[in-house]
Amino acid sequence: MADVTVTAIATRPASPNAEPEHHSAEPTWDIIELLFFAYRDFVSDADEVLAKFGFGRAHHRVLHFVNRHPGMKVADLLDVLKITKQSLGRVLKQLVDQGYVQQKEGANDRRQRLLTVTPKGEQLAMKLAGLQTERIARALAELGPHAHEGARRFLIAMIDSSGRDGVQKLIARADRARRPRS
Amino acid sequence: MADVTVTAIATRPASPNAEPEHHSAEPTWDIIELLFFAYRDFVSDADEVLAKFGFGRAHHRVLHFVNRHPGMKVADLLDVLKITKQSLGRVLKQLVDQGYVQQKEGANDRRQRLLTVTPKGEQLAMKLAGLQTERIARALAELGPHAHEGARRFLIAMIDSSGRDGVQKLIARADRARRPRS
DNA sequence: ACAGTTACGTCAGCCATATTGACATATTTC
DNA sequence: GAAATATGTCAATATGGCTGACGTAACTGT
Numbered sequence: 438m439a440d441v442t443v444t445a446i447a448t449r450p451a452s453p454n455a456e457p458e459h460h461s462a463e464p465t466w467d468i469i470e471l472l473f474f475a476y477r478d479f480v481s482d483a484d485e486v487l488a489k490f491g492f493g494r495a496h497h498r499v500l501h502f503v504n505r506h507p508g509m510k511v512a513d514l515l516d517v518l519k520i521t522k523q524s525l526g527r528v529l530k531q532l533v534d535q536g537y538v539q540q541k542e543g544a545n546d547r548r549q550r551l552l553t554v555t556p557k558g559e560q561l562a563m564k565l566a567g568l569q570t571e572r573i574a575r576a577l578a579e580l581g582p583h584a585h586e587g588a589r590r591f592l593i594a595m596i597d598s599s600g601r602d603g604v605q606k607l608i609a610r611a612d613r614a615r616r617p618r619s
Numbered sequence: 620m621a622d623v624t625v626t627a628i629a630t631r632p633a634s635p636n637a638e639p640e641h642h643s644a645e646p647t648w649d650i651i652e653l654l655f656f657a658y659r660d661f662v663s664d665a666d667e668v669l670a671k672f673g674f675g676r677a678h679h680r681v682l683h684f685v686n687r688h689p690g691m692k693v694a695d696l697l698d699v700l701k702i703t704k705q706s707l708g709r710v711l712k713q714l715v716d717q718g719y720v721q722q723k724e725g726a727n728d729r730r731q732r733l734l735t736v737t738p739k740g741e742q743l744a745m746k747l748a749g750l751q752t753e754r755i756a757r758a759l760a761e762l763g764p765h766a767h768e769g770a771r772r773f774l775i776a777m778i779d780s781s782g783r784d785g786v787q788k789l790i791a792r793a794d795r796a797r798r799p800r801s
Numbered sequence: 802a803c804a805g806t807t808a809c810g811t812c813a814g815c816c817a818t819a820t821t822g823a824c825a826t827a828t829t830t831c
Numbered sequence: 832g833a834a835a836t837a838t839g840t841c842a843a844t845a846t847g848g849c850t851g852a853c854g855t856a857a858c859t860g861t
Contacts, residue, residue: 462756464752466794469751470786471778475774479777495848501651505648510808511809511810512809519659520849522809523812524849526810526811527847546858548857549809566648570651572777575776577773584769585650587766587770591769592654592656595661600660604652608648608652608653675817694837702818702820705839708838708839710818730829730836731828731838
């Protein structure tokens with residue numbers, strides 16, 4: 438139990454003066470590196486399970502968003518994942534062929550393929566989400582009672598300002614959509 | 620685009636205390652998704668610059684850690700990145716060949732190749748770190764004065780408990796190395 | 802009605818980054 | 832001197848991105 442506590446790394450004020458700030462400020466090393474390590478461990482939980490199914494992270498992302506946002510259009514998914522339709526096509530086809538995701542024609546627009554998870558797909562999606570939730574819950578439990586709200590606000594602030602509203606709407610909409618259960 | 624007019628979705632919930640203890644059946648959807656979006660945007664800053672140099676994220680990670688932890692052994696780098704030496708070898712060779720990273724024999728153990736950045740390498744590493752710092756500083760500035768400490772604690776708590784001490788030591792050691800005073 | 806646009810799919814190929822396994826070389830250690 | 836260690840390398844393979852081109856069905860507007 439080395440007592441190498443993260444000793445006050447003299448955090449600098451964001452803007453001491455209204456100067457053009459020509460890269461004189463010291464980088465925020467700790468957050469940069471912690472983000473790397475935290476995210477690496479965060480995704481690794483699911484990776485192990487996915488490997489047993491012959492899936493990768495790409496499948497996870499698709500399955501996650503389809504499960505969480507049922508009835509999503511393909512275009513929406515492309516927009517959220519920010520990948521090309523060719524890249525999506527490959528993994529989506531596997532998920533559909535193997536019975537994890539279903540496609541059905543849009544009621545208004547029959548060109549659309551609205552995506553939903555099958556029971557089998559939901560089971561896997563929830564298992565993966567459960568693993569990630571375990572880690573998150575464990576982390577938040579170690580911190581104070583306002584940790585969840587604090588983490589949420591930090592993460593939102595890290596998102597491109599241009600995309601923030603969209604993300605928050607997406608999350609809020611999904612929260613309402615999935616409410617009938619529980 | 621979904622034209623759902625969801626105006627002002629609880630950006631700052633009036634009373635998050637409405638949930639005393641989480642019924643852990645429901646996944647922590649918001650943090651799961653926000654981590655995805657936040658990390659995606661976080662790494663995208665550097666990607667654009669790297670592309671101009673013909674480098675990718677793998678090069679960035681190597682350059683970052685060598686810059687931040689000068690004199691690192693190859694084995695240390697493998698341990699930090701958790702990739703195979705073959706994977707590292709490819710990108711490291713490019714960085715060395717193009718004059719961003721230097722290797723020198725270890726003083727005690729001449730089998731070791733201690734890695735350091737060249738001035739050219741440092742310049743690029745600092746540019747990339749600067750971009751990431753901009754985003755982080757902007758985010759932290761939006762939140763309260765304790766945001767930095769809060770974010771740090773959250774991220775540390777998200778790391779595998781088995782690796783936490785190592786990561787914190789790594790960061791603390793680097794801070795001392797790059798800042799001889801203290 | 803027909804032209805144009807949209808939503809989606811697909812073929813073909815390329816690139817970056819990761820993997821496993823085997824083997825080579827120098828150096829240190831016992 | 833044998834064994835272990837630190838590093839490098841060759842070869843094959845997988846994943847998940849990308850661009851470009853093309854196709855088809857369905858919606859939209861004049």
